[in-house]
Amino acid sequence: xxxxxxxxxxxxxxxxxxxxxxxxxxxxxxxxxxxxxxxxxxxxxxxxxxxxxxxxxxxxxxxxxxxxxxxxxxxxxxxxxxxxxxxxxxxxxxxxxxxxxxxxxxxxxxxxxxxxxxxxxxxxxxxxxxxxxxxxxxxxxxxxxxxxxxxxxxxxxxxxxxxxxxxxxxxxxxxxxxxxxxxxxxxxxxxxxxxxxxxxxxxxxxxxxxxxxxxxxxxxxxxxxxxxxxxxxxxxxxxxxxxxxxxxxxxxxxxxxxxxxxxxxxxxxxxxxxxxxxxxxxxxxxxxxxxxxxxxxxxxxxxxxxxxxxxxxxxxxxx
Amino acid sequence: xxxxxxxxxxxxxxxxxxxxxxxxxxxxxxxxxxxxxxxxxxxxxxxxxxxxxxxxxxxxxxxxxxxxxxxxxxxxxxxxxxxxxxxxxxxxxxxxxxxxxxxxxxxxxxxxxxxxxxxxxxxxxxxxxxxxxxxxxxxxxxxxxxxxxxxxxxxxxxxxxxxxxxxxxxxxxxxxxxxxxxxxxxxxxxxxxxxxxxxxxxxxxxxxxxxxxxxxxxxxxxxxxxxxxxxxxxxxxxxxxxxxxxxxxxxxxxxxxxxxxxxxxxxxxxxxxxxxxxxxxxxxxxxxxxx
Amino acid sequence: xxxxxxxxxxxxxxxxxxxxxxxxxxxxxxxxxxxxxxxxxxxxxxxxxxxxxxxxxxxxxxxxxxxxxxxxxxxxxxxxxxxxxxxxxxxxxxxxxxxxxxxxxxxxxxxxxxxxxxxxxxxxxxxxxxxxxxxxxxxxxxxxxxxxxxxxxxxxxxxxxxxxxxxxxxxxxxxxxxxxxxxxxxxxxxxxxxxxxxxxxxxxxxxxxxxxxxxxxxxxxxxxxxxxxxxxxxxxxxxxxxxxxxxxxxxxxxxxxxxxxxxxxxxxxxxxxxxxxxxxxxxxxxxxxxxxxxxxxxx
Numbered sequence: 001x002x003x004x005x006x007x008x009x010x011x012x013x014x015x016x017x018x019x020x021x022x023x024x025x026x027x028x029x030x031x032x033x034x035x036x037x038x039x040x041x042x043x044x045x046x047x048x049x050x051x052x053x054x055x056x057x058x059x060x061x062x063x064x065x066x067x068x069x070x071x072x073x074x075x076x077x078x079x080x081x082x083x084x085x086x087x088x089x090x091x092x093x094x095x096x097x098x099x100x101x102x103x104x105x106x107x108x109x110x111x112x113x114x115x116x117x118x119x120x121x122x123x124x125x126x127x128x129x130x131x132x133x134x135x136x137x138x139x140x141x142x143x144x145x146x147x148x149x150x151x152x153x154x155x156x157x158x159x160x161x162x163x164x165x166x167x168x169x170x171x172x173x174x175x176x177x178x179x180x181x182x183x184x185x186x187x188x189x190x191x192x193x194x195x196x197x198x199x200x201x202x203x204x205x206x207x208x209x210x211x212x213x214x215x216x217x218x219x220x221x222x223x224x225x226x227x228x229x230x231x232x233x234x235x236x237x238x239x240x241x242x243x244x245x246x247x248x249x250x251x252x253x254x255x256x257x258x259x260x261x262x263x264x265x266x267x268x269x270x271x272x273x274x275x276x277x278x279x280x281x282x283x284x285x286x287x288x289x290x291x292x293x294x295x296x297x298x299x300x301x302x303x304x305x306x307x308x309x310x311x312x313x314x315x316x317x318x319x
Numbered sequence: 320x321x322x323x324x325x326x327x328x329x330x331x332x333x334x335x336x337x338x339x340x341x342x343x344x345x346x347x348x349x350x351x352x353x354x355x356x357x358x359x360x361x362x363x364x365x366x367x368x369x370x371x372x373x374x375x376x377x378x379x380x381x382x383x384x385x386x387x388x389x390x391x392x393x394x395x396x397x398x399x400x401x402x403x404x405x406x407x408x409x410x411x412x413x414x415x416x417x418x419x420x421x422x423x424x425x426x427x428x429x430x431x432x433x434x435x436x437x438x439x440x441x442x443x444x445x446x447x448x449x450x451x452x453x454x455x456x457x458x459x460x461x462x463x464x465x466x467x468x469x470x471x472x473x474x475x476x477x478x479x480x481x482x483x484x485x486x487x488x489x490x491x492x493x494x495x496x497x498x499x500x501x502x503x504x505x506x507x508x509x510x511x512x513x514x515x516x517x518x519x520x521x522x523x524x525x526x527x528x529x530x531x532x533x534x535x536x537x538x539x540x541x542x543x544x545x546x547x548x549x550x551x552x553x554x555x556x557x558x559x560x561x562x563x564x565x566x567x568x569x570x571x572x573x574x575x576x577x578x579x580x581x582x583x584x585x586x587x588x589x590x591x592x593x594x595x596x597x598x599x600x601x602x603x604x605x606x607x608x609x610x
Numbered sequence: 611x612x613x614x615x616x617x618x619x620x621x622x623x624x625x626x627x628x629x630x631x632x633x634x635x636x637x638x639x640x641x642x643x644x645x646x647x648x649x650x651x652x653x654x655x656x657x658x659x660x661x662x663x664x665x666x667x668x669x670x671x672x673x674x675x676x677x678x679x680x681x682x683x684x685x686x687x688x689x690x691x692x693x694x695x696x697x698x699x700x701x702x703x704x705x706x707x708x709x710x711x712x713x714x715x716x717x718x719x720x721x722x723x724x725x726x727x728x729x730x731x732x733x734x735x736x737x738x739x740x741x742x743x744x745x746x747x748x749x750x751x752x753x754x755x756x757x758x759x760x761x762x763x764x765x766x767x768x769x770x771x772x773x774x775x776x777x778x779x780x781x782x783x784x785x786x787x788x789x790x791x792x793x794x795x796x797x798x799x800x801x802x803x804x805x806x807x808x809x810x811x812x813x814x815x816x817x818x819x820x821x822x823x824x825x826x827x828x829x830x831x832x833x834x835x836x837x838x839x840x841x842x843x844x845x846x847x848x849x850x851x852x853x854x855x856x857x858x859x860x861x862x863x864x865x866x867x868x869x870x871x872x873x874x875x876x877x878x879x880x881x882x883x884x885x886x887x888x889x890x891x892x893x894x895x896x897x898x899x900x901x902x903x904x905x906x907x908x909x
Binding site: 028030031034035037038039040041042044045046048049051052055056058059109110111112113114116117118120121122130133134136137139140141142143144146147148150151152156180183184187211212213214216234237240241242243244247248268271272275276281289290293296297300301304305308 | 647806870
Binding site for chain 2: 722799800801802803806810814815
């Protein structure tokens with residue numbers, strides 16, 4: 001180690017100090033390069049969004065040069081592949097809504113039940129095992145769920161139970177499996193919100209003689225409501241965007257129905273159908289992909305943003 | 320380091336509290352013990368600092384004597400740590416911080432736009448309140464600073480020297496390659512001091528360096544501060560008045576009033592601050608009436 | 611609970627013992643109800659595992675791994691889809707990880723805290739929620755058609771790289787944020803530049819967390835189907851991929867293919883392929899868990 005500066009030499013080194021401390025452009029040359037690279041990488045995600053918007057916008061615009069906007073929103077039939085062609089989006093939206101409805105009917109009670117159990121009933125060791133296992137459900141590839149929906153739920157369970165009342169490709173099979181897929185989302189986020197409810201609130205109720213069930217349903221659930229809503233909105237966004245399960249199990253028949261027993265087609269299901277074929281660039285089939293994609297993008301955006309707002313609310317409330 | 324702690328009468332800078340009390344009456348008779356600072360390592364001129372729109376410290380003007388220990392004391396929230404962090408511009412890391420005034424290191428105003436805070440921090444080292452060794456080996460902890468400085472010499476020697484100066488060598492020489500986190504709290508803090516020394520700074524800032532340590536570890540750090548003051552200028556923030564009295568040559572007392580702006584109330588020789596404070600607020604603080 | 615008023619102490623106004631015991635019984639019963647809710651999903655998982663294994667285990671022989679796809683179920687195999695998955699995943703990681711980690715470092719350590727950073731963060735959160743099939747549309751329009759890459763390994767990897775970018779960035783950000791601030795301050799106080807602090811101290815500490823996030827992202831990409839079908843990877847491949855410009859297929863696409871065949875025999879193939887895919891995905895998850903736990907122990 002060099003000898004520390006001598007005190008007596010201080011006056012002589014004054015300019016040296018100024019010199020030493022001066023900001024220099026190339027004092028740390030790698031620093032500037034790295035910083036530029038990191039900044040550039042930060043822009044990639046922006047570029048991705050820009051590309052998505054550009055592609056969807058450009059394709060949709062082309063689509064609407066051939067199909068009047070009014071037809072898209074006012075006609076009820078979606079029949080793009082054979083004559084007479086018709087491009088009323090509502091059948092596809094209904095297909096998506098159908099699956100959203102029935103998967104929520106299954107997933108919300110069970111998801112909230114699981115969340116209440118984890119947050120209010122389970123002892124810590126059970127919780128440590130159960131929660132990661134539940135979350136593992138979210139890691140199962142959706143094509144696996146798709147197989148399960150078609151082969152096991154529909155062919156092995158629903159058909160033997162309901163017979164010909166339910167078609168081979170139906171909304172119910174897809175929705176049940178979809179419910180399993182989104183259950184961890186609902187359970188995990190709702191549980192976080194419930195755990196965030198201050199202990200004093202619970203203790204106040206217990207001190208008045210409330211039972212555990214009463215505390216859970218009347219104190220914890222209302223207090224955690226915005227988190228619960230957020231979890232459901234996120235789950236909806238996932239269902240709306242999920243492709244494989246509905247493409248495999250729900251059918252490819254655009255159908256303006258909320259019945260769980262019929263064959264339907266969702267927006268994503270239609271898009272995959274186009275992807276499977278050879279939709280040539282410039283054909284109306286190909287362009288419709290972008291119009292449906294834009295609709296899908298906006299729907300998921302709305303639900304995701306909604307979830308985001310509610311998450312912010314429950315995070316802020318008790319902090 | 321080679322010099323014994325006991326000072327020759329000519330250059331008294333080690334004054335245990337008991338002794339300074341005893342000699343309080345004769346204070347001022349000793350030549351070097353005047354309020355006048357002729358050789359300032361740091362000179363602050365009307366330093367004010369804002370976090371956003373909230374002012375944290377106001378108009379602090381003082382000189383810090385070279386190769387002495389200067390203590391900043393005051394109740395929590397008085398801005399003493401904030402002021403300390405002005406001296407190596409650690410406050411720059413907090414967004415929305417704004418500073419006015421001038422802060423000279425030697426003759427260079429370090430708040431000047433032309434000053435590179437990275438270079439400044441290589442000249443002005445810092446030891447934090449909570450020991451924060453890197454989760455790496457003892458050796459790498461010490462070598463890191465030299466490495467980023469492009470040190471070309473013998474690293475083994477440098478590491479040993481820095482650890483010796485930090486009075487840690489004997490305890491860790493057999494475990495240089497174990498994690499710095501495996502050391503005791505006091506050892507970790509001395510490791511952080513060694514780490515700072517390896518960059519060869521001129522000034523070492525210490526932000527309540529003993530607040531997380533037990534009394535024995537505290538004493539070792541205090542002894543170390545006295546030793547290091549022979550070669551380095553040391554500024555220490557402490558909430559522990561006994562510590563300020565034990566280790567420092569000069570003490571600055573800071574206080575924030577209702578406006579929550581930390582200001583310098585009194586600054587002088589430690590002996591004088593603790594035995595004959597001129598300001599009644601200083602007296603109230605050191606006698607434990609508030610804070 | 612609601613009718614109790616302290617100024618009305620008449621005992622007749624309170625619930626009777628019978629009512630109280632009813633409430634307690636209900637509460638005790640509710641425990642089992644909620645436990646069932648939590649356990650049901652796992653039960654479904656168990657059924658799924660059992661069904662798949664019983665259907666597919668018989669097909670798991672050497673021939674299944676070394677054969678190309680075929681129109682005869684008992685001669686078909688995973689060779690081209692496994693090779694394709696390997697190529698696509700490797701390339702995806704190579705392209706996505708440096709950019710994702712770079713983005714995370716930039717956001718956490720370099721970017722000035724202003725409205726632009728807020729936009730970047732919001733954009734990432736939103737991108738993470740974009741359905742994978744939209745990434746497929748993007749890949750189809752930009753990489754396959756506009757850039758003329760065709761439904762190649764390169765186009766597929768670029769698509770998947772964009773898809774896993776946001777989740778990887780968010781995971782890496784999380785890992786960097788968890789580095790104690792004392793480490794950052796300590797390095798900077800020694801006169802380290804931002805990058806020296808990141809390179810020397812922050813990244814090594816954050817690395818296990820970043821690796822965990824990357825592995826989970828790979829697991830996600832390994833199971834991804836829709837976006838790759840969208841770019842045109844639903845094809846019959848009876849050769850070993852050797853160039854990034856090759857057409858390709860992947861394991862999940864092969865599963866999809868076999869699942870949608872009407873013949874019962876292909877169901878066994880699909881099940882067997884699912885076993886392979888699940889083993890791969892679970893292995894990734896297991897590694898991620900191990901890395902994460904190790905990280906915790908050393909902190």
